[in-house]
Amino acid sequence: MPDQVTEQELKDRLSLIETMIAEGRRTTGSWGWTFVLWGVAYYVAIAWTIWGHYPLAWPITMVAASVLTAVLATRRRRSQPRTTMGRAIGSIWVAMGITMFILFFSLGLSGRLVDQQAFVALVAAMLGTSNATSSLILKWKAQFACAIVWWAAAVISCFGTFMQSSIAGVAAIFLCQIAFGIYATIYESSKRGQVVHHA
Amino acid sequence: MPELPELNPVIHGKLRLALLSLLSGVEEAEFTWLRSKTGSTDGNLGAQLLKLEDAGYVVVEKKFVSRKPQTIYRMTEAGRHALTEYVQALKQLLGGAIGG
Numbered sequence: 001m002p003d004q005v006t007e008q009e010l011k012d013r014l015s016l017i018e019t020m021i022a023e024g025r026r027t028t029g030s031w032g033w034t035f036v037l038w039g040v041a042y043y044v045a046i047a048w049t050i051w052g053h054y055p056l057a058w059p060i061t062m063v064a065a066s067v068l069t070a071v072l073a074t075r076r077r078r079s080q081p082r083t084t085m086g087r088a089i090g091s092i093w094v095a096m097g098i099t100m101f102i103l104f105f106s107l108g109l110s111g112r113l114v115d116q117q118a119f120v121a122l123v124a125a126m127l128g129t130s131n132a133t134s135s136l137i138l139k140w141k142a143q144f145a146c147a148i149v150w151w152a153a154a155v156i157s158c159f160g161t162f163m164q165s166s167i168a169g170v171a172a173i174f175l176c177q178i179a180f181g182i183y184a185t186i187y188e189s190s191k192r193g194q195v196v197h198h199a
Numbered sequence: 200m201p202e203l204p205e206l207n208p209v210i211h212g213k214l215r216l217a218l219l220s221l222l223s224g225v226e227e228a229e230f231t232w233l234r235s236k237t238g239s240t241d242g243n244l245g246a247q248l249l250k251l252e253d254a255g256y257v258v259v260e261k262k263f264v265s266r267k268p269q270t271i272y273r274m275t276e277a278g279r280h281a282l283t284e285y286v287q288a289l290k291q292l293l294g295g296a297i298g299g
Contacts, residue, residue, distance in 0.1 A: 010293050016213065017220045017286060023236055024224025081228035 024083070030076065031089075032184030034069055039177025041065035046170070059105060066097065089134050096130040117157045117165040124154035124172060131176065142183065146176035204288035207281055209254045214239055214247045219256060219282050222274040227260075230270040248272060256281055 041061050048057035080086070100123070107113035128150030135143035153172040157165040210216055217237050222228060234244050251257045256278030260271045274282075 007293065010289055013211070013213075013216060014286070014289050014293070016217055017282075020217050020220030020236070021224045024221045024228070081225040081232050083225045087226075 024081065030080075030185070030188045032181050032186075032188050033072070034093075035177045035181030035184060037069060037072075037181075038065055039173050039181060042173045042177065043170075059108070062101065066101075085137065088137055092130055092133050092137075096126060100126055117160075117162060120165050120169045121154045121157035124150045124157060124169065127172075127176070128154060142180065146180050149176050204291050206288055206292070207285050209250060209256070210281055210285045212247065212250075214243065215251055216285075218244075218247060218251060218272075219274065219278055222257060222272060223279060223282055227271050227273045230272070233272065251278070254278075254281075 041064070045058045045061035048054055048061065103122075104113065104119070113119060128147045131143050131150060132147035135141070135147060149172050153168040156168040160168065210219060214237060218233060221233060221236055230244070230248075233239075233248075234241065237244065239247075248257065248259070252259055254277075256275060257272050258275055260273070262269050262271070
C-alpha cells in the first residue's frame with residue numbers, strides 16, 4: 001500500500017471509480033442524426049408517392065435510407081466504445097427495420113397492401129414499440145413520449161378518417177423523427193462536452 | 200487489531216485507475232475515446248496503458264479500419280478481478296467513514 005494515504009485520497013479514488021464506470025456505461029453513441037435522416041426519408045417517400053405516383057417510391061427510399069444509415073454509422077462508430085447497452089439498443093432498431101422491410105415488401109408484392117390507413121397504423125405501432133423499448137432501456141422519458149405519439153397515430157389511423165390518419169402520420173414523423181432527432185443530437189453533443197478530467 | 204488490506208500499486212495510480220474503471224463499463228474502447236474521457240496526453244496515456252497491459256489487466260488490439268489505424272483496449276478477467284479487489288480494499292480501509 002502506498003505510504004501515508006489520507007482518508008480523503010481514498011474517498012477521491014472511490015469517487016473516481018464510480019464516475020468513470022458511469023461515464024463508460026452511459027456511452028451509447030450519437031444516434032440523434034438517424035432519427036432526422038429517417039424522418040426526411042419518410043417525407044420523401046410520402047411526397048414521391050403522392051405527387052410522383054411511383055409505386056416503388058417507398059422501397060427505393062427505404063433501401064437508400066438504410067444504405068446511407070449503414071455507411072454513416074460505420075464512419076461515426078469508429079471512435080465510440082462498444083457497450084452492451086449500445087448493442088442492445090442497436091439490435092432493437094436493426095431487428096425492427098428488417099421486420100418492417102420483410103413485412104411491407106411481402107405485403108406489397110402480394111398485393112395485400114391496399115389499405116393505406118392499415119399501413120400507417122402498422123408502421124406507427126412498430127415505431128412505437130421500438131421507441132418504447134429503447135426508452136425503457138435508456139430510461140429516457142422524451143423517447144417514451146415519442147412512443148406514445150406513435151401509438152396515438154396508430155389508433156387514430158384505425159378509427160379516424162383517411163385525412164385524420166394522414167395528418168396523424170405526418171405529425172408523428174415531424175415530432176418523433178425530426179424534432180426528437182434534433183433534440184437528441186443537441187442532448188448528445190452537450191453530453192460529449194462534459195469531458196471528465198479526474199485523471 | 201485487524202490487518203489492513205494493501206492497495207494494488209498498479210491500480211492505485213490515478214490515471215490507471217480511471218482507465219480500468221472506464222474499461223469496466225464498456226466491452227472495448229479505442230485509444231482516442233479513453234484520451235477524451237481522461238483528458239490525458241497521448242504519451243502519458245500510452246505509458247499507463249502499457250503498465251496495465253504488462254500487468255495483464257488489459258489487452259490491446261491494433262487494426263486498420265478503412266486504412267486508418269485503430270488501437271482497441273479491452274479489460275481482462277484479471278483486470279476486473281483486480282479492480283474488484285481494489286474497491287473492496289478501499290472500502291475496508293475507509294471503514295465506517297463511507298457509511299458501509
